[in-house]
Amino acid sequence: MEILHENKLKFLEEIANTLRQDVIEMIVAAGSGHPAGALGMADIFSAFYFHILNHDLKNPNWVDRDRLILSNGHICPIQYAALARAGYFPIEELKTLRKLGSRLQGHPYRKALPGIETSSGPLGEGLSQAIGIALAARLDNKKHRTYCIMSDGEQDCGNIWEAVMLAAKYRLSNLTAVIDRNNIQSDGFTESIMPLESLREKYESFNWHVLEVDGHNIEEFVDAINEAKAIFEKPLVVIAHTIAGKGVDFMEFDFRWHAHSIDKIQAHEALSQLRTLNGKIISDD
Amino acid sequence: MINTEAKLNSKIFDMGEIEMAATRDGFGEGLLIAAEENSNVVALSADVASSCRCNLLAEKFPERFFQVGISEQNLVGVAAGLAMSGKIPFIAAYAVFSPGRNWEQIRTMICYNDANVKVVGHHTGLLTGYDGATHQALEDIALMRILPNMKVIVPADAIEAQKAALLAAKISGPVYIRLAREKTPVFTTNETPFIPGKAEIFWESKKPQVLIIGCGPILHNALLAADDLGKEKIGTIVLNNHTIKPLDENKIVALAKKCGAVVSVEEHNIFGGLGSAISEVLVKNFPTPMEFIGSRDIFGESGKPEELFKKYGLGVKDIKEAVKRVIKKRSL
Numbered sequence: 202m203e204i205l206h207e208n209k210l211k212f213l214e215e216i217a218n219t220l221r222q223d224v225i226e227m228i229v230a231a232g233s234g235h236p237a238g239a240l241g242m243a244d245i246f247s248a249f250y251f252h253i254l255n256h257d258l259k260n261p262n263w264v265d266r267d268r269l270i271l272s273n274g275h276i277c278p279i280q281y282a283a284l285a286r287a288g289y290f291p292i293e294e295l296k297t298l299r300k301l302g303s304r305l306q307g308h309p310y311r312k313a314l315p316g317i318e319t320s321s322g323p324l325g326e327g328l329s330q331a332i333g334i335a336l337a338a339r340l341d342n343k344k345h346r347t348y349c350i351m352s353d354g355e356q357d358c359g360n361i362w363e364a365v366m367l368a369a370k371y372r373l374s375n376l377t378a379v380i381d382r383n384n385i386q387s388d389g390f391t392e393s394i395m396p397l398e399s400l401r402e403k404y405e406s407f408n409w410h411v412l413e414v415d416g417h418n419i420e421e422f423v424d425a426i427n428e429a430k431a432i433f434e435k436p437l438v439v440i441a442h443t444i445a446g447k448g449v450d451f452m453e454f455d456f457r458w459h460a461h462s463i464d465k466i467q468a469h470e471a472l473s474q475l476r477t478l479n480g481k482i483i484s485d486d
Numbered sequence: 487m488i489n490t491e492a493k494l495n496s497k498i499f500d501m502g503e504i505e506m507a508a509t510r511d512g513f514g515e516g517l518l519i520a521a522e523e524n525s526n527v528v529a530l531s532a533d534v535a536s537s538c539r540c541n542l543l544a545e546k547f548p549e550r551f552f553q554v555g556i557s558e559q560n561l562v563g564v565a566a567g568l569a570m571s572g573k574i575p576f577i578a579a580y581a582v583f584s585p586g587r588n589w590e591q592i593r594t595m596i597c598y599n600d601a602n603v604k605v606v607g608h609h610t611g612l613l614t615g616y617d618g619a620t621h622q623a624l625e626d627i628a629l630m631r632i633l634p635n636m637k638v639i640v641p642a643d644a645i646e647a648q649k650a651a652l653l654a655a656k657i658s659g660p661v662y663i664r665l666a667r668e669k670t671p672v673f674t675t676n677e678t679p680f681i682p683g684k685a686e687i688f689w690e691s692k693k694p695q696v697l698i699i700g701c702g703p704i705l706h707n708a709l710l711a712a713d714d715l716g717k718e719k720i721g722t723i724v725l726n727n728h729t730i731k732p733l734d735e736n737k738i739v740a741l742a743k744k745c746g747a748v749v750s751v752e753e754h755n756i757f758g759g760l761g762s763a764i765s766e767v768l769v770k771n772f773p774t775p776m777e778f779i780g781s782r783d784i785f786g787e788s789g790k791p792e793e794l795f796k797k798y799g800l801g802v803k804d805i806k807e808a809v810k811r812v813i814k815k816r817s818l
Contacts, residue, residue: 310598311599312599312600319567319595320594320595320598321594322594323594325559326559326594329560329564329567329591330564331567332560333566333568333575334567334571335567336552336564336567337573340550360557360559360560360563363555364557364563367557367560367564370555
């Protein structure tokens with residue numbers, strides 16, 4: 202990974218904003234989807250696809266590529282937007298999300314789209330697959346890294362804790378998990394549906410190295426990912442505190458936007474806020 | 487009479503003499519050979535590695551064996567990840583837990599991903615015996631055959647299980663292999679044809695009236711029944727249908743036409759297993775009267791396997807009676 206200079210940081214922030222606009226436009230066109238988590242993770246997806254990952258757009262199956270596993274597949278519009286903007290497939294194709302025959306399935310389908318490492322959607326399954334990929338890398342003496350993005354809500358799944366134990370058992374230091382700690386899930390706030398706190402202490406007691414960052418501070422996030430490379434005895438999890446619906450004021454912090462369609466008026470307002478950085482820039486609109 | 491082309495064990499009906507071995511033992515040997523032949527073959531187990539006969543591989547290639555503990559959901563995901571990085575993982579656990587407990591994980595991570603994982607279900611059927619109903623998988627064929635991309639193989643003895651392990655390693659994509667705990671007659675030989683997707687005639691009378699289609703160790707009971715029926719001048723064909731999916735439809739339909747009646751024999755719920763698969767094919771192509779030997783939509787219990795077979799209607803006597811019942815329904 203190259204050093205994150207100020208100009209690059211600004212570029213990544215701009216990309217994140219573009220990705221948020223893509224997400225709004227995609228979900229409007231699709232008529233359904235999961236906007237809150239997708240918007241909340243825009244900064245981290247920008248950081249991954251435009252700075253952190255060692256990947257090759259022309260050769261998506263390059264054996265030495267870093268792997269990014271998206272466990273909470275329902276936020277896939279943000280991944281699709283990042284893949285398209287990075288150059289994996291035409292940007293126009295984003296409008297086909299959830300439409301018949303599209304490669305952009307409602308939840309990611311590995312066999313359909315370049316850049317998708319695993320099919321996902323059923324929650325709690327990404328970390329197990331990331332472990333398998335990391336174990337294979339170790340067997341083959343490969344140096345690439347495996348990243349697994351999870352939601353906080355899916356920490357309810359028993360499958361995740363089975364995987365958390367195994368990653369610690371095998372001291373998978375080539376594996377880095379990222380948890381989107383946005384405090385919402387489908388039915389409400391995480392702490393009322395199924396309390397997760399203290400999430401940090403849970404992972405620490407399972408022998409993971411834990412870092413907590415502001416998930417909207419790209420510099421902080423990149424630093425955490427770099428720190429992971431210096432931890433050799435344990436898998437590392439970055440708990441990224443994010444705001445669900447980030448960038449669109451009427452969606453922020455509101456669990457009802459976990460899964461919700463966006464109508465045209467709402468979309469206009471959302472895009473206007475994103476394009477003007479919530480009024481900080483005068484819009485031509 | 488025995489089909490000589492099947493090259494079966496000459497001691498097939500000599501219960502005092504025939505070698506006994508569990509299909510899981512044959513699997514363990516096959517897995518080791520597969521691992522020796524291909525360095526990408528790896529194995530994972532959920533705290534039942536020795537019981538599931540992964541220990542041979544684990545001892546010879548410790549770095550290629552992964553013990554995940556009692557976590558069947560995780561077992562599937564880790565295997566899928568390994569497969570997506572080019573490995574050929576075999577996951578071995580008791581079938582009630584894998585593919586029972588972790589069915590959705592298999593559906594998504596193995597089948598939908600089309601990951602090259604071999605799911606090996608152990609301790610299936612009433613042959614699981616003393617452990618009782620909780621551990622006797624009678625539903626696993628149904629669970630696996632309804633999944634797109636999944637192939638389903640049920641070896642009839644230890645030799646077929648060894649072949650199944652070796653062949654599964656060479657098949658690209660998901661495979662389910664169904665195994666049993668108890669020792670059962672080794673009635674095939676290394677020369678017996680075993681091609682996934684191709685059913686084999688093991689017994690054929692001169693004038694067959696009933697086609698008996700079986701899979702797994704219970705197929706030996708079907709052959710004993712055919713031998714007895716032959717003495718009563720009732721002709722049958724016994725087909726070893728070791729691959730439930732893809733099903734050898736052409737052969738099943740052709741033989742059903744020849745016989746005019748069918749009995750399915752499996753150590754599985756009569757709902758959803760081999761019998762159901764056959765009836766689906768026959769109803770579409772050549773509606774044929776059928777009888778179904780299998781567990782009748784009830785759970786098993788603890789006991790000696792032979793006692794359980796008798797109580798739950800899976801014995802030689804039950805197969806013979808089913809043949810006689812179905813003959814009365816023949817329209818030919």
